[in-house]
Amino acid sequence: MIFSWRHKRANRRGQARKNEALEGNCDLELTIPKHFQCPISLDLMKDPVTLSTGITYDRENIERWIEAGNQTCPVTNQALKSFDQIPNHSIRRMIQDWCVENKSYGVERIPTPRIPITPYEVSEISSKIVAATTRKDGNKCQELVGKIRNLAKESERNKKRVVENGVGYVLSSSFETFAGDSMEKHEVLLKEILSALTWMFPLGIEGQSKLGSSASLRCIAWFLHGEDLSTRQHAVMVLKELLANSLDHQISDGLIEIEGISEALFKILKVPIGPTATKASLMVTYYMLQSEKSEKLASRFVEMGLVSLVVEMLVDGEKSTSEKALGVLEAICNWEEGREKACSNALTMPLLVKKILRVSEMGTEFAVSTLSKLCKEVEDENPVIEALEVGAFQKLLVVLQVGCGENTKEKITELLKLMNLYRNRIDCFDSLSGFKYIQRPY
Structure with a gap:
């Protein structure tokens, strides 16, 4: 395997001539000896270990191979009688010497690996x-x-x-x-x-x-x-x-x-x-x-003031934080006090609608569930009107088209039926405008 390491140039005054000689040949190619390469990754081994079959691998690569459920030697395809990995100190020292010899090519000496702790030592x-x-x-x-x-x-x-x-x-x-x-x-x-x-x-x-x-x-x-x-x-x-x-x-x-x-x-x-x-x-x-x-x-x-705080988090929070904030908002809306506080915040409804299909599948479920609680369990009609004004009807249609869980689908269907009763009150409402969201990335 061949790697290109750029030749390091010395900065000392006494090596000016040497630098000039190397300038024309500063992109030398360096070949890693084959027996220094891990048979799995073909990279320089940092912690060579030998299996019961006698083949040496880099510890990290062979452990990943075994943890994946493989029970054979990658090179010989022989069944492994033992999964013990014996450190190959000879190869490791040879690799370290080779790294030192090629230091001028930018090769760094691999550190001597620490021996992994054994189950017995952990038990002790x-x-x-x-x-x-x-x-x-x-x-x-x-x-x-x-x-x-x-x-x-x-x-x-x-x-x-x-x-x-x-x-x-x-x-x-x-x-x-x-x-x-x-x-x-x-x-x-x-x-x-x-x-x-x-x-x-x-x-x-x-x-x-x-x-x-x-x-x-x-x-x-x-x-x-x-x-x-x-x-x-x-x-x-x-x-x-x-x-x-x-x-x-x-x-x-x-x-x-x-x-x-x-x-x-x-x-x-x-x-x-x-x-x-x-x-x-x-x-x-x-x-x-x-x-x-x-x-x-x-x-x-x-x-x-938790309701206001989580609503603020939704304004510019990244997806993972927004999902969890939506979950907390949905949970606290199980109580009348929480629903009243959420409805009194001017940002709640616009942010709930905005976050649908823009956070995660779970985030969409939380947003729809919260909308359902605010629109169906609050006595006045203001939450429904506000939801329509910020485009909730269109967004919910898109969720149905994209696909969602049965529980969420049931809530959306009930919300759409409820919102349909108030559609005529929204002058700017366009029943077809919601379909423009289908092609948009979320």
Whole structure:
């Protein structure tokens, strides 16, 4: 395989003549020795490993091959008796020497790869964390959690191995124990665990139970009120994953009972920490509003100004944020207070209609559902008239033509029947104008 590396020119005064000689030949072609290339990618191997068949591959490529379900050697097509990957140090050192020799061609020396952590090593660390937690030895536990985080930072391979070997459950259990003992005393440790848990989901039923306990939830909510922006982001990210993986509303119900949780979530939305925290907060809010116990929560959110806030997010929010904002708006319109607040905002109806077919399939469903609630469940006719004035009838026709779910189709059909009763009141209404939207990109 041949790569063209541009010859680097020295800037030293004493090599002026050498530079002149190289100027006419600065685009030299350099050939990578065939035995340095990975048979799968044909690229220079960075971490050569040998399989049981004796063929050497770059670790990342052969792992991807095996993870795809293949059980044979790509080169020999022999069935693999073992999936063990033995580091080929000889080839690796030869490649590094070759890189050094060709440094003048712009070739950078590949670093010596770190040996991936083994399941046994992960199990050993987990056992030590369990023992330290049992003794309530916060310092030792913090040291071990730090070791887990450092290993995960070394490579995605290590991170995956940590998750696969159940460390998430171990840390969830440890978090519950130390949170129940004293949040103030173990604050630093709890922050470390919370940070690590952000990438360890799903935790499994037992892990969910530990992290969704009363002690754990109160600790997470406590961090949401803190001044440390990074910890607040980690807290809301963990809550989002907890609720997303929950099979019932038990965790949502537990959160609702915690005093000040609505204020903490609203603060993240009103004074953003970053896009990740904003989206996570919107999702947590949405999940909580689905609970049967969320009436008081919804009322509190309306009082704080959540409706206006999510409507503002729809003005120039990117698609992912807009989808989640539409979900929160749809959820809060389940209550009369939410619907009244949404109707009183002049931007609500135009933005709902505008976002149809422009965000995502889920975003369209949320927008149609919200329109249905505002037009059908508000006593006066103003929402219907306003929806017609901003082109809702035309947009809904297009959704039917493009295709949508049965539930959304049913809501659109009912909306069109309702709007049809008021069409004559709109002087500028043109029943055919809606079809111009068909050719437009959304």
